Amino acid sequence: EKQKDPDAYRLLGEVKYELKDYSGSVAAYRNSLS
Incomplete structure (x- = not known):
């Protein structure tokens, strides 16, 4: 599961x-409206 952490933080x-x-x-x- 710890291998997924970097991907989660990057996401x-x-x-x-x-x-x-x-x-x-x-x-x-x-x-631009005002």
Whole structure:
């Protein structure tokens, strides 16, 4: 099971990166509206 941990952390890192990128896109979209 310990061999799966690095993959899990890498996957979490990718998800966090995509969420951060998404929230940044939403902020840019809101700025373009106002």
